[in-house]
Amino acid sequence: MKYLNFKYILVFLVVYLLALAAMFPVRWVLPTLAPVMSSAGLSAEQVEGSIWQGQAVVKHKQVGDIQLKWRTKPLHxxxxxxxxxxxxxxxxxxxxALVSPSVFGMAIDDLTGYVDEQALTPFLQPYRVTLQGRLQLDQLSAASSWGYKLGDASGSLSYSGGPISVPVGRSVQQYEVPTMLGELSNNDKLWQLxxxxxxxxxxxxLSLDRTGMGTLSVKRTLAEVMDIPLPTGGRSLLDVSQQVF
Known part of the structure; x- marks a missing residue:
C-alpha cells in the first residue's frame, strides 16, 4: 500500500514539474536551442508565448520564412x-502534426500537409536536377522508444507526378515521373514505405528494421514507365542498405 502511495506521489510530482516547465516563456529556452538551430541553418525571430503555447518565425537560408505555431495537450x-x-x-x-515526447519515447501522429516543387529546388540545384509536382502527406504516424524500439507506423502519401530533368554525362535528359502513391506500415520486424x-x-x-538497418529498393518498373533505357536482367534498378542507428 505504501508502495502504491509513493508511486502516485511520484507521478504527481513528475506531472507537476512538466506543467510548470511548460509555462516557462519560450525565450528562456531559445539560448539552449540556438547552437542546434544554427548548425541546421535555422534562426528564430518574433518569438511569442510559452512552451505551453506560442508561435515564431523560423528562418532558413534556402527554404525562407517558416511560420511555426504550437500548443500542448495538457490532459496527456x-x-x-x-x-x-x-x-x-x-x-x-x-x-x-501531433508531436509527443514522453519519458518512454517519441511519437509523431497525423502528419498531414503538402510540399510543392519550389521548396525542393534549392536542395536539387547543386545536382543540376529539376523536379515538378506536389507531394501530399496524409495522416502519417510513427512511434519509437528512446532505445530505438520501433512502434506502430501508418499513413499514406501521394506525388502528383511531373517532369524531371537530370544530368546524364554532358547533357540534361528530361523524363516524366508518373503519379505515385505511398503506404506506410509496420509489422513485428520493421517499418516499410x-x-x-x-x-x-x-x-x-523503403524499410527500417529493428536493428537499425535501412534499405532502399528502386524497381525496374519505375524506369520502364519513365522510358529510361536499361540493360536487361534483374528486377531492381537500385538496392542500397545502410545502418541508420
Missing part, C-alpha cells in the same frame, strides 16, 4: 507525455 501529462500540436507554414509547404503507381505496381520500397 498524466501519461507522462507532453504532446504538441505543431503547424509549419511556408511559401511552398504546409504541415501539421511501399510506393506504387495508381494500379498498385511497385516502384520503390
Amino acid at each position: 501529462l498524466f501519461r507522462l507525455a507532453l504532446p504538441f500540436q505543431v503547424s509549419m507554414l511556408g511559401q511552398y509547404f504546409d504541415f501539421e 511501399l510506393i506504387t503507381d495508381t494500379g498498385a505496381q511497385e516502384f520503390i520500397v
